[in-house]
Amino acid sequence: MLRYIARRILIMIPTLLITSALIFTVMQLPPSDYFETYVAEMAAQGEKADMSRVEFLKKEYGFDKPLIERYFLWVTGFVRGDFGYSFEYEMPVSDVVGERLALTVLVSFCTILMTWIVAFPIGIYSATHQYSWADYGLTFIGLLGIAVPHFLLALIFMYFANVWFGLSIGGLMDPIYFNQPWNWAKVQSVLAHLWIPVLIIGAGGTGSMVRAIRANLLDELQKQYYVTAKAKGLPPGKALVKYPLRMSLNFFVSHIGDVLPSIVSGSELTAVVLSLQTTGPLLLRALQSQDMYLAGSFLLFLSCLTVVGVLISDILLGFLDPRIRLQGGRTK
């Protein structure tokens, strides 16, 4: 098991190097860079850009140096915790992301928790009552959740909240708390605003989760060992949880790997529509304005989370399933 984990960790290194090189290349691909965009934008507005400042920044961030060197500057900076400088916000990337990251993690964490709490009972019920009316109904609602885009759902919510209750449900807190230090009132305000985005963003995820649990469990319910468990005299509920449900968890655990990156990213459009102070809109804006360090560092951060997430999944799977623990690495 230790060797298995060590091998997994070693594989992460080349994976991340290749990913970072790819991200860096993509960042360099557009014919212009942030400064040209900035100068052009200023010119379009009839103003003059501060060329000396542009020159200073270009030099400071090594834009006069060869590409390879810039790449290494960026990657080694990343390791030291220096994520680069956001040209648009004119402050270090870590400061720009700062509070937004905490809020994003809060929203996503609640969303994922809700998804699991709602999806598991429904999925299990649907699988054990396959083709019943309840199954059809729940499947239909789940499909609706998958099919309706989040941002549309957000618009509908906002509209009716306004028409029926005269409420503005956008944002993650009352505007008066923006840039205020944290206190109890601010926390209350966040909690009061939280449930709407959680509900909206979670709708699709819950739908697909229900479908996945149902499908995986249905497969396992056909298996002979479930009959064996019932033939022993186990009560149906206990037999279900101990055998088929445990087996169908494998898919769920592999899914945990995908969850980690989606905690900081995902649902950008909904965040824009609901004007949430999360990282999604930030990334979107950074990509539009070619704020390369902000965008690049963000993408690389996501890649790291993905790789770590997969590692966690693999280790959990090893603990959960003795077949992976004891048979892994065998060649055929």
Place this chain on the structure above:
Amino acid sequence: MAPATPSDVLRIEDLRISFEMHGHLNEVVKGVSLRVPAGRTVALVGESGSGKTVISQAIMGLLPRNGIISQGSIQFSDPLKDGKVLDIAQLPADGSKMRKLRGGRIGMIFQEPMSSLSPVHTIGSQIEEALQLHRPHPRKEARAVTEKMLGLVGFRDPPRSYERYSFELSGGLRQRAMLAMALICHPALLIADEPTTALDVTIQAQVLKLMKELQRDIGMAILLITHDLGVVANMADEVVVVYRGEVMEAGTVEDIFRRPSHPYLKALLKASPDFDMQEGERLVALRNVAPVAPTRAKRVYEGNSAPLLSVRHLRKTYGSKGGGSVLAVDDVGFDIGRGECLGLVGESGSGKTTVGNMIMRARKADSGEVVFHGEKGAVDVLGLDSHALKAFRPHMQMIFQDPVSSLSPRMTVLDIIREPMIIQGRGDANAQKQRAVELMHAVGLDPRFLNRYPHSFSGGQRQRIGIARALALDPDLIICDEPVSALDVSVQAQILNLLKDLQASLGLTYLFVSHNLAVVHYMAERIAVMARGRIVEIGPRQELFRNPAHPYTRSLLKAVPLPDLDRKLDFDVAMSGGTASDPASWPTEFRDTKDGPLRMIDLGNEHSVLAAERCTAHDIRCA
């Protein structure tokens, strides 16, 4: 009928079971009555689809949700409760009364030891669970009882075996673990649903012996569900034959085998191959399908005495966890003559399938030589590059074991049969279709089925489609890898006869891989026996069956249960010394020792056996 007497553990009367499908009731068990006396074994015999498994599900209260007991009773009288009778048909399937019976008073084991155990729980915990459900013990004691049971069913080191997972065990050991689970509460009745069908003959004999011993020790009755009349003759006290949900014949095993009266039973006996069949004697299938003999010219091999295929020094090693490796095929060599059928017999894991795959170049051989002597001279099969290999492919084709997974469910029969011709660029679409029609006739299927998909066919019909596909390119050699082991006896007879007819009319050559000795005896002129990756004995059929020289061949032959009451298995002899394929159980003459390597020793009549170099034919006959 009279009410259940105390001596009957189970009494089923006029049982009718229907399945609801799309609003229609489909009756699959039509008024079955049978009894199981305490401490005795009753065999329930029938083909698949006869309803025998449904009956067992009804006894266990494990019918699928759409199954309904519409009439009749299943009376279970527990000897421990002075024969108080419970009607299982009236009990709610998941009620506490039924759950107490299930696993507590009635145990069950299944056909597939592979999938019957959960792969993520240790076998010990799964067995102990059954104990704790019905006879709760304190934790430590429960573990001790479980380990004792593991020892009783033949696990060598119970404390360690307790911690093992099902995928770490062989098929035989898994079935032993299932037996331990079913019997740990000492039930009054054991239902065994095809318990040995998936096992090798020698392992089958061991498990059957174990069931008999446990029956003696625990005193339970057994309801043995099987289609193998050989197993029935060796195990049962009474026999019930079912066909399409109705009892055809019932009686003591003596009555059934010595005086079979119902035509169905007689036909069943005639459809299973045994070792007494004469040269040229045919199996009689229950339902005859008459294939139309293909009009192609038969190959003539006169004036060419070289074998069609020569295999020499074939070797294959599989890597395994922790850097260790398994020698799957070790120095295997044989010739197959033109128009001949060579049988390759061995238990699972002996390497026989790997040999077939390497000859087909489906797996890479580590070393060795495969030479095909075709019309255009000798071809070194293992040395062909990918281009030459494609051109060579039509000469050798393969028929697979599993008729379900070997046909793509997304292709019509026409596409399946045409595919080899398309790959090889044989003729235009019209010619290919014509050839497909011709092939359908040849394998005894209606050409109108060409537009259907595989799921609408039975197992036997699917295997015919597989055969038609193998014939599509007009091959010289066909490798048949267990082509009938997934089929019922009567369907098996049809397929075997079809293969024989095709061989005769087309002049085909077969390499017939199987674990079933009776089937190989019926098909092959020469037989090679494999154990632990090596060919231990090879010879003409009659020679090999009359004078088996190798200890492994001998124990194989002894372990086959015959449907004949006068030649019952001698369980003690068949089981001497643990696993028959373990060289440690063989006399020194056949073991690989330091004195010198093993070699094939000629016994005359083309009969050779693998033994120590120093031995003579005389030594071996006396060993």
